[in-house]
Amino acid sequence: MFDLTREQRMIQKMVREFAEEVIQPEAIMIDKEAKFPEHIFKQMGELGLMGIPFPEKYGGSDGDTISYAIAVEEIGRVCGSTGLSYAANVSLGASPIYYFGTEEQKETYLVPMAEGKALGSFGLTEPNAGSDAGGTRTKAVLDGDMYVINGEKCFITNASFAKTIIVTAVTGKDDKGKNIISALVVPTDTEGLTITSNYDKMGVRGSDTAEIVLENVRVPKENLLGDPQKGFKQFLYTLDGGRISIAALGVGIAQASLEKALAYAKERTQFGNSISKFQAIQFKLSDMAMEVELARNMLYKAAWLKDKEKPFTKEAAYAKLFATETAFRSANQAIQIHGGYGYMREYEVERYLRDAKLLEIGEGTSEVQRMVIARQLGC
Amino acid sequence: MNIYVLLKKTFDTEEKIVVSDGRIEDDSAEYIINPYDEYAVEEAINQRDEHGGEVTVVTVGDEDSEKQLRTALAMGADKAVLIDTEDDLEEGDQYTTAEILAAYFEDKEADLILAGNVAIDEASGQVGPRLAEKLDIPFVTTIVDLSVDGETVYIEKDVEGDVEKVESTLPLLVTCQQGLNEPRYPSLPGIMKAKKKPLEELEIDDLDLDEDDLEPKTKTIDIFLPPEKEAGRILEGEVEDQVKELVSLLKDEAKVL
Ligand SMILES: Cc1cc2nc3c(=O)[nH]c(=O)nc-3n(C[C@H](O)[C@H](O)[C@H](O)COP(=O)(O)OP(=O)(O)OC[C@H]3O[C@@H](n4cnc5c(N)ncnc54)[C@H](O)[C@@H]3O)c2cc1C
Ligand SMILES: Cc1cc2nc3c(=O)[nH]c(=O)nc-3n(C[C@H](O)[C@H](O)[C@H](O)COP(=O)(O)OP(=O)(O)OC[C@H]3O[C@@H](n4cnc5c(N)ncnc54)[C@H](O)[C@@H]3O)c2cc1C
Numbered sequence: 135m136f137d138l139t140r141e142q143r144m145i146q147k148m149v150r151e152f153a154e155e156v157i158q159p160e161a162i163m164i165d166k167e168a169k170f171p172e173h174i175f176k177q178m179g180e181l182g183l184m185g186i187p188f189p190e191k192y193g194g195s196d197g198d199t200i201s202y203a204i205a206v207e208e209i210g211r212v213c214g215s216t217g218l219s220y221a222a223n224v225s226l227g228a229s230p231i232y233y234f235g236t237e238e239q240k241e242t243y244l245v246p247m248a249e250g251k252a253l254g255s256f257g258l259t260e261p262n263a264g265s266d267a268g269g270t271r272t273k274a275v276l277d278g279d280m281y282v283i284n285g286e287k288c289f290i291t292n293a294s295f296a297k298t299i300i301v302t303a304v305t306g307k308d309d310k311g312k313n314i315i316s317a318l319v320v321p322t323d324t325e326g327l328t329i330t331s332n333y334d335k336m337g338v339r340g341s342d343t344a345e346i347v348l349e350n351v352r353v354p355k356e357n358l359l360g361d362p363q364k365g366f367k368q369f370l371y372t373l374d375g376g377r378i379s380i381a382a383l384g385v386g387i388a389q390a391s392l393e394k395a396l397a398y399a400k401e402r403t404q405f406g407n408s409i410s411k412f413q414a415i416q417f418k419l420s421d422m423a424m425e426v427e428l429a430r431n432m433l434y435k436a437a438w439l440k441d442k443e444k445p446f447t448k449e450a451a452y453a454k455l456f457a458t459e460t461a462f463r464s465a466n467q468a469i470q471i472h473g474g475y476g477y478m479r480e481y482e483v484e485r486y487l488r489d490a491k492l493l494e495i496g497e498g499t500s501e502v503q504r505m506v507i508a509r510q511l512g513c
Numbered sequence: 514m515n516i517y518v519l520l521k522k523t524f525d526t527e528e529k530i531v532v533s534d535g536r537i538e539d540d541s542a543e544y545i546i547n548p549y550d551e552y553a554v555e556e557a558i559n560q561r562d563e564h565g566g567e568v569t570v571v572t573v574g575d576e577d578s579e580k581q582l583r584t585a586l587a588m589g590a591d592k593a594v595l596i597d598t599e600d601d602l603e604e605g606d607q608y609t610t611a612e613i614l615a616a617y618f619e620d621k622e623a624d625l626i627l628a629g630n631v632a633i634d635e636a637s638g639q640v641g642p643r644l645a646e647k648l649d650i651p652f653v654t655t656i657v658d659l660s661v662d663g664e665t666v667y668i669e670k671d672v673e674g675d676v677e678k679v680e681s682t683l684p685l686l687v688t689c690q691q692g693l694n695e696p697r698y699p700s701l702p703g704i705m706k707a708k709k710k711p712l713e714e715l716e717i718d719d720l721d722l723d724e725d726d727l728e729p730k731t732k733t734i735d736i737f738l739p740p741e742k743e744a745g746r747i748l749e750g751e752v753e754d755q756v757k758e759l760v761s762l763l764k765d766e767a768k769v770l
Contacts, residue, residue, distance in 0.1 A: 140580070140583065140708070141704055141705060141707075141708060144583065144584060144587060144699065144704045144707075145701065145704055147584075148587075148698050148699050148701075148704065151698060152698050180700070181698055181700045181701060182700045182701030182702045182703075183701060185701065185702075186701055190702070195700075195701035195702045195704075195705050196702075196705050197701060
């Protein structure tokens with residue numbers, strides 16, 4: 135129960151080495167220049183990282199959710215931008231097709247993503263529908279054999295580099311007059327689709343974030359994903375899985391904060407002593423270490439439940455909420471322990487704080503996680 | 514081609530190492546594939562991919578060496594052999610290891626055996642050459658390039674920074690030097706497939722060896738860590754005085770003059 139399998143440990147070691155040797159040297163530049171590291175994604179694809187939680191027959195590596203969480207943590211530990219784009223690609227771009235797609239959709243869309251040859255996005259958020267996804271305004275209207283989609287999406291990760299975007303849209307009304315929301319697979323070369331990434335972000339600056347305008351975008355009827363009546367349920371399930379990956383990213387950033395702060399505290403001398411000898415600093419480090427460990431335990435539990443095909447909605451929300459808030463607190467304390475140096479880009483901890491902030495917003499804000507938990511409690 | 518790799522589990526010298534009572538503490542050390550052996554694994558896989566055949570990775574070690582063997586399998590080796598001496602041998606040295614390997618290779622038809630140039634723990638560089646002598650096949654150490662054409666093998670060998678070109682024939686044993694290649698990361702599919710690849714476990718009994726045949730030829734007197742590096746000193750004053758001070762420090766303190 136409290137031990138990783140040999141494969142999980144091998145994956146951890148491999149991804150850590152890759153992250154430290156290949157990504158870490160570029161992490162400051164990726165953030166500073168806000169440039170999506172395409173070449174790193176190519177290598178991650180070749181190593182099979184994009185296909186961890188998918189079966190071999192769909193181009194995956196037959197790994198489990200825990201292995202995937204471990205990989206996200208290790209990437210996030212060195213670079214939040216790369217970690218976010220990685221997590222979004224697997225959990226939001228590829229997973230819905232694996233869960234809900236037809237055999238043909240899996241062949242066409244999932245295989246290249248799992249093999250790392252194509253990236254994917256998930257477009258849910260709209261200018262007027264963020265936390266309240268039910269307020270989706272994008273519409274898809276059936277015209278013969280084609281859906282015609284019109285609307286606007288914002289803040290969509292990886293869209294400028296994606297081959298396909300899964301777009302949520304209103305496709306009709308149910309008996310009670312409520313909107314039916316479905317998901318449709320839209321290849322990014324479809325006419326009428328405009329993708330622009332002009333956001334100047336606080337953090338995760340190297341992760342591509344784009345705005346999407348859909349103007350009479352026509353896709354074949356077969357591109358509708360899963361059950362036409364259950365689109366909303368489907369993306370709630372998708373987001374539950376995505377939350378595990380964002381929790382993993384939080385654990386990675388928190389772990390990095392702890393490591394940097396501890397190393398610095400041992401090195402730095404003030405008042406004739408290593409600052410790690412001061413109780414005020416020790417207590418900060420103790421809290422950080424404890425919280426990282428607790429967050430990781432919750433993360434593994436949520437991932438384990440998912441692997442065992444047990445309900446994991448509540449646990450994924452716990453993990454996401456606690457791990458991302460831990461990441462923010464740890465990064466903040468890491469800066470504090472670094473004093474004035476921590477405020478400088480070169481020491482990296484200030485980037486951890488900026489990157490961690492996104493984790494408290496994306497894939498359901500901290501408030502939304504508390505709403506999910508409350509609903510699970512029966513409130 | 515029938516390719517074999519000699520691989521050793523060693524502690525990671527970049528991690529903290531704790532020595533107590535003249536022994537390295539197992540619990541505190543991180544274990545890895547000897548880095549030079551990684552070049553050997555990589556080269557073996559490349560040669561197999563070019564010429565066909567099979568790569569078998571062999572280690573003399575203990576139960577825990579399976580981890581390093583599985584990593585080599587995840588990189589792409591086909592089979593692994595673990596010769597577990599933990600229960601049979603109290604101690605061993607390069608002689609011991611070479612004797613065991615020689616017994617293992619007795620009935621094998623190896624075309625190419627690759628080993629690391631040295632193991633970073635004991636750094637003797639002897640196991641490969643000793644084994645080649647016992648098997649009566651040629652060996653070339655510290656290679657940085659290898660190409661096989663039929664029975665002929667073209668080798669570039671590192672000699673203190675210069676390159677020596679050597680031609681040899683199969684069967685052959687080589688030891689691998691940094692610069693030979695860039696060892697790959699085990700891929701995800703590789704890691705998942707590694708658990709299904711064959712890993713044979715042997716003991717010295719299975720090789721018709723007896724503890725007495727394997728008595729080490731050397732004695733380890735003591736194991737200790739290098740002295741901690743101290744902060745440098747900057748001398749001050751007139752150049753002439755500084756020189757005098759330096760000379761006296763080298764004489765009296767460092768005792769090198
Ligand atoms: C870098 C980045 C990447 C992103 N990637 C994607 C992506 O790939 N795909 C995608 O679809 N979206 C993506 N998003 C969008 C993200 O999921 C939304 O920003 C998030 O869901 C919040 O929505 P909003 O921004 O509209 O904020 P709002 O929903 O307007 O929320 C504003 C504030 O109000 C609070 N709030 C809202 N409703 C309630 C309530 N009922 N009770 C209490 N508090 C409430 C929120 O918690 C928040 O604090 C991304 C965003 C960013 C910044
Ligand atoms: C943008 C910027 C502008 C600045 N402007 C100026 C300026 O105009 N003039 C100027 O002189 N300086 C300036 N500074 C420097 C600033 O005042 C110092 O960074 C600050 O005093 C902290 O010192 P330090 O960075 O050396 O951190 P350190 O003193 O090394 O502190 C590191 C950590 O150890 C803690 N710590 C240290 N000693 C103890 C103790 N005994 N017990 C418990 N905890 C302890 C600190 O609280 C901190 O968390 C500036 C810094 C920045 C970032």
